Amino acid sequence: MTPASLGTGMHAARPLQFSVTGGSVAVVVLALLGGALSAILGGMVAYRAYRGYRRTGDRRLLALGAGIFLLATGSIALQARISVETPTGGVRLAIPGRIVPFLVTGIELIGLGCILWAIYSRPGSRRAPLAKGVGALVGVVVLVARARSFDVPLWIATMPLVTALVGSFVAYQAYRGYRRNGSRAMLFIGIGVFLLAIASFVGTSPVILLHDLSDGLALLAAFALRNVGSIALLYALTRA
């Protein structure tokens, strides 16, 4: 198997060969695609949120924009730093890379917290609502834990599941908005948020629970989910 490497300098030990078996090339392609999608989506939503805020003065638009931005671009940390090394017999993540999915989850959780705040806060409300506080706090805790140690204690390992659950709830509200208001955009917002929220869970669970399962496959699935999710959100904001 040819090692496919995507690091901060995009260095490759050998040039990519297309006769590779296993998930290596596919992972890199999906990662690059994902990076491009994340950048486009992040830029677009940030611009729209700012423009909407200038127009209406509603802070919740900024919060929703920030939430989608974090959800979409959090995984860039994963895509920029992943390094796939191949000992004989399989694909393994390097030790620092092993932590990165939880860093991504922390960012995604903060993003979901922002979205919840935007939905549940009332215009003009001065109290700091609970939803954003919880999401942000959990996200910060994950980030701090990551900085202090390269081990992955079990309680941090549950973070992707929490993100998946919180994201599913947000997606459910989006789906209800679609049903109640006939807004197709909301349907795709729901699809996009759901896929982005479960991507971390899909990408990390096998790593923790089933050490003999190929990490490459889980990574592939996670990237694929993220890419489709980003496309759904882009569609929701433009053409839906």
Next chain:
Amino acid sequence: MATGTLTLPLMTGDGTATAVVSLLDDEYARTILVCTHADAMSAEELSEACDAAPSTVYSRLERLHEHDLVTERQAIDPGGHHYKTYRARLDRVTIDLTDEGLIIEVERVSRDPADRFTGLVEGLRR
């Protein structure tokens, strides 16, 4: 946001929009709306905030609730007793004078988070 729009030819017409406008003429009703804009409050708290008798507060709350300008919720105090809290739903009242007459628009905050979500996403799409 739910909008109730009524067109009134020359200021006569049925109750709702004019009732809302005349309700806002009442200073206790205005105080109740202002106090409950950010936080839900009980009738007792509102009585203190308005410096008014509970009966006055109750009658205003009933009229406000009748026109869907406040929402009622059940809360539980530390003793385990149920009591009601109120939250303003009114967002905006617009009065336009046009060739067709006076148009009064009453905008209320959506009760359902799914509807607020939809409204926000629409704001991002524009």
